[in-house]
Amino acid sequence: MANANAAAMDAAGGIGESKLMAWVRANLFSSWANTALTLVVFYVVAKAVFFFGSWGIFNAVWIGTSAECRAAKGVGACWALFPEKWRFILFATYPFDEQWRPALSSAIFIGLYFFSAMRANWNLRLPIAWIAGLGTISVLMWGGVLGLSFVPQERWGGLVLTLILSTFGLALAFPLAILLALGRRSHMPVIKSMCVVYIELIRGVPLISLLFMASVMFPLFLPEGVSIDKLLRAQIAIIMFAGAYLAEVVRGGLQALPKGQYEAADALGLSYWQATMMIVLPQALRLVIPPMVNTFIGLFKDTSLVLIIGLLDILNAAKVAVADPQWRGFGPEAYFGVSLIYFVFCFAMSKYSQRIEVELNRNKHR
Template sequence: MQDTFQPIAPRSVPGASGGVIAWFKNNLFSNPVNSIMTVIMLAAVLFTLSQATSWSLTHAVFGADLEACNSARGIGACWGVIAEKGRLILLGLYPQEEQWRPVVATSLMLGVVALSCMPAFWNKSLLIMWPTMLVVYFTLMKGGVLGLVEVSTDQWGGLPLTVMLTVIAMTLAFPLAIMVALGRRSNMPAIRTLCTLYVELIRGVPLITILFMASFMLPLFMPSGTNIDVLIRVVVGITLFSAAYMAEVVRGGLQALPKGQTEAAATLGLTFWQTQRKIVMPQALTTVVPSLMNTFIGMFKDTSLVTIVSLYDLTGAVGLALNSDADWRPFKMEGLFFIAAIYFAFCFAMSRYSLWVEKRTAVSKSR
């Protein structure tokens, strides 16, 4: 007997398995406990945001009005301290009538760094831009020529000093790190031992100790009458410290490279340095881009330690500007938030550029 087809009653549409609502349901409101915790955390976040907005915007004082700032103390932020002390925070002790010079010099340095990050300028033009930029930078900052008033290095400070220390130390430390990384993999025991001792010695000592020794102890071992500028000693100390950490990052990239790459280069008759320049280094460095950028970011923030040797970078300039003024000293927190925003802007830009380089190298590897 043949069965007769009987249609079933229509069913309701099933709940959405994707989308924002489904994600919230599966991850934040999947059970009663998760739902309660989500509500509590959401209430805490909203309360914190409302308090932060009230302090930083709603009840804040934006003008350089000391009386208004004192009245709003504990209720709202006094951003007027930035208007009042911003010049000293950003430029340090540099003479006020000459402060156009560090502004121009720092803008030039950052401009050349930005151009160096663009593939269109990855050619021999960099060999002209960088020496020219450095000559112009130190001519403007130091003065003493072309009718410029001479300004000693102990008056350099603020953002120009932070940027200069980072850029110079980064530029010098990177090639040194490559040479040390190659030395640690050398077949010559003397070179390998020397590079290993350098890395282990530097990594075993805090940066603040190296800066202290370079600034105060090194002159004791110099011949009588010999005086090396403290800024040069600080740059050398930061460079040696950063190069040791960077060398280990580069060595990790070298060890990650298959041995067949160098063997193939040898069969083609390439010399050691040709192999390193054309085969090994391009692949090894692209492998460790995130770690290298992490080292650069750490170096940028570590420049704040130069305050220990009486060089007032961006962080030291805040204390210099506010600790010496009893009227504005209570609003040091706002000054610290201000420089924190500057540090974050630079670090975030470096991080974004690192991601761009990673994506660019990933495309080249997939071809």
């Protein structure tokens, strides 16, 4: 049995190898031009890999002081920055002895993402899990009860701030977006024009200007002595921005739905809301998963713009970490570390959307 298997595998390997050679010849070296292009690309890739290997791995300073890093400057990377600064980058100015609280909060956030990703949980369990999860996170972050010391929002920062801004930004923008998209296709002129004006106004300005307005202009219009927290103002600006963009994505789905679906719903005597909830939205949202995830990913990264109003999200925390005179000049290493974290989140979102797209559209491939 084992021998037969091995023989079969050998044969397969042999065929595979000749197949590989044929593929290489057909795709990489089919003409002079292609051969030249292949060699150039190989050279560039090899050079980049070699550089990163020697800078980032072989000549890098993994553990040590900033003085040792400075000696290796230009030759090797300084990963020793992270043992020293990782807690600041991840938790920023949150009180040092209490940093298990934002750590646990980030873990709960990630747990909630996984929980929501499983289709088996798409029922009443989902809102309950979110309410329980967000309640626990609020208690952990603010404290002031159960023997936890109170921590004001000014001290929140790092990864958990990025997760708060993007999770609440998307979670609250999504219902807003659906209402705006439905409103824009409404036959009632007042509602329609209000939605159009809102969407076009918000889409017409960059997120930075919304954040600036929220942080610089808005406080001047408040009565004296009243001030709304900076984090909340930024969060509202992000929700408004995300809502306008997602609304246009949802509208795309609504318009792509064949007219027959609307007419069939009407023929069955369903009311507007019944038709929308049971017939229109389930199909429309399914159609727009790829552009929606695209918007999600974009907004997740856009939260880093809060650095211009002085909030310490994970990117700004990394920037502040390398403003320390001891570790000045090691920006590339810090940014590389943070970009890895961004990549993990964005790549997971992208992969998950591909899977869910296949699962939800299985009926079409039958």
